[in-house]
Amino acid sequence: MVSLPGETRLPLTPGQHLLDFLESIRPGGAAEAFNISFRLTIDGPLDRDRLFDAITQCVERHEALRTAIVRGRGMAEQVIGSTVEPALTVTPTSSRTWDEPEIERVLVEYNNAPFDLAHPPLLRVLLLENAAAQRRLLQVTVHHSVSDAWSLEVLKRDIGRFYRAGLEPKPAPPEVNYRQIVVAELAALETPEADAARAFWPDYVGSLEILQISGAVDAQDHQATTSRGDRGLTAPEIAAVRALSGKLRVTPFMVIAAAYGLTLGHLGRCDAYLMPTFSHGRRDPRFHQSVAMLFNPFMLEFRWSPEQSFADLVASFKQSCLKAYRFQWYPFIEVLEVCPELSVAMIDPNSALFPVQMLNVPKTEVGAALFGPDCVAADYALHRTSVGNVLPIDGLLTIKAAQEAMAMTFNAAQRLWNDELAAAMCATIIDLCVEAARDPGVPLRQLAGAIDRRFDSTVWSL
Structure with a gap:
């Protein structure tokens, strides 16, 4: 494959080798296990356009979310791209509660749909929206090859920070970028x-x-x-x-x-x-x-x-x-x-x-703190989930x-x-x-x- 302007090519880290190996022997079959999500219920007058803009800014901020896993030249590698836009899906609903089997079916189905690892961003967003009641359920799904449980909390926090950008300064760039982290991981293999x-x-x-x-x-x-x-x-x-x-x-x-x-x-x-x-x-x-x-x-x-x-x-x-x-x-x-x-x-x-x-992951504060004083956000967990969503x-x-x-x-x-x-x-x-x-x-x-x-x-x- 020929590198495009703005691309950075790097070898896979050890953990990515694991996921790539499993994907190679069962393409798409590991989606239930390796698509990871966080879910939030949001009550109040959420600005949908501002939310989606905040998610797009997170993709721009975090290089991992613009990274593809590609096979070429005899081995898999990761390619950090430039600007890409995430898939954003809005589904209207009349539901005032989120514990209905149909709601859970939609969330699981959306989470478990396979990603094409060669085409970033390996992130997609589903928003179930009862506009009349000002109630929403947000699910952000990321492929595990570019994210982990710790990352979900970082991503949740940063979406809130960009959403609140009119109330406070935008977050500063990360102290180190993703490519530096990958290089550090690979260097450790030579110790x-x-x-x-x-x-x-x-x-x-x-x-x-x-x-x-x-x-x-x-x-x-x-x-x-x-x-x-x-x-x-x-x-x-x-x-x-x-x-x-x-x-x-x-x-x-x-x-x-x-x-x-x-x-x-x-x-x-x-x-x-x-x-x-x-x-x-x-x-x-x-x-x-x-x-x-x-x-x-x-x-x-x-x-x-x-x-x-x-x-x-x-x-x-x-x-x-x-x-x-x-x-x-x-x-x-x-x-x-x-x-x-x-x-x-x-x-x-x-x-x-x-x-x-x-896993001892620092939790992001929710409630009125995440999207500002007008919206109350709460973590949401499925009552029923497929066995594949568990990882060691x-x-x-x-x-x-x-x-x-x-x-x-x-x-x-x-x-x-x-x-x-x-x-x-x-x-x-x-x-x-x-x-x-x-x-x-x-x-x-x-x-x-x-x-x-x-x-x-x-x-x-x-």
């Missing part, structure tokens, strides 16, 4: 840490199994769809997890993840397996205000034996976490060469490596709150499987954590009995 990772991972990955779990499929639409809802911890349960994590000198999420891993391993009759985990590339605070897809995939080891105590399990799991994060620059494409079946597990909507990670995500070492960890656990379990199984999974994890809080030396053989009491083996396929 001594990356060299150590290349020497470490082949034996490490080759010695372990990949645990896959397939959940129930909806008989009507042949796709696993589940209702959304968080299973939080009660105050005594939170206190138990925090006390145990303090006693064992780990994060609360490490306690929960260890209980999670034990549950999966026992049910799958597997004493050593891999958990996928990702590290987002926001180490440099200058990157915090940027839209980009910044994560680096690597694998996390999980081993257990019935003779261990829960305290021993958590200690070994902690060491595995710390070891894995030392090698966060290991390129995913090399993991695929060692363990090619991993790609199948991550793209098949009815079979997935179970994500046990957390990162931040295992950054999570602080047990409440958020369990809420994420429940939501991930629901989307991957079904409500009954998700509830059993989360209840089991809480049982294990509370019992271990009473006695961290409790043998895993004893805790395995608690797992068996919660589960009907017929709902599992491993």
Whole structure:
């Protein structure tokens, strides 16, 4: 391909290699998994033209939103273009509430329509509008190859800042542009840490199994769809997890993840397996205000034996976490060469490596703060979503709150499987954590009995 004026060509980052590989083996089939959205309800006299102008200015501000993923010269690369306009769709509606099945069907269908990765911007906007009632539902969808969960919050914030430009100064340009971030990501692959990772991972990955779990499929639409809802911890349960994590000198999420891993391993009759985990590339605070897809995939080891105590399990799991994060620059494409079946597990909507990670993303303030004093905005989540919209995500070492960890656990379990199984999974994890809080030396053989009491083996396929 011939470069056009204003274009910048760059290699793909490790995380983009992952998405490009999956797209190449199943073109368009990963849309449900790799199209990510934020949704806002907006009540009040919103200026539609000013909103769309704000979104266009965001595309101009963030180079990643003007980036295409193209194949040429024998390999994929990313091309940063110049001015492009996003697709903006307005759909009138008479609905005064947003919890109707038809509304959710429209949002999911719009989110899951494939992007052509070679034609930016990889962003589109849907506005459901009840003009008479001054009620709107905004969905902004971006392809994951140029954005991540952190980026959605940046994008949400910047749309509000450009919309309010008449009330306050326009936001200053980002401290670093996208191409500088990509160069920094690629430079990190040439560090001594990356060299150590290349020497470490082949034996490490080759010695372990990949645990896959397939959940129930909806008989009507042949796709696993589940209702959304968080299973939080009660105050005594939170206190138990925090006390145990303090006693064992780990994060609360490490306690929960260890209980999670034990549950999966026992049910799958597997004493050593891999958990996928990702590290987002926001180490440099200058990157915090940027839209980009910044994560680096690597694998996390999980081993257990019935003779261990829960305290021993958590200690070994902690060491595995710390070891894995030392090698966060290991390129995913090399993991695929060692363990090619991993790609199948991550793209098949009815079979997935179970994500046990957390992402600690700074949330953008909504309410009257986002679009000014006349409009009230609120985050909106679908009650029903397809299983493909779950991705393994990162931040295992950054999570602080047990409440958020369990809420994420429940939501991930629901989307991957079904409500009954998700509830059993989360209840089991809480049982294990509370019992271990009473006695961290409790043998895993004893805790395995608690797992068996919660589960009907017929709902599992491993």
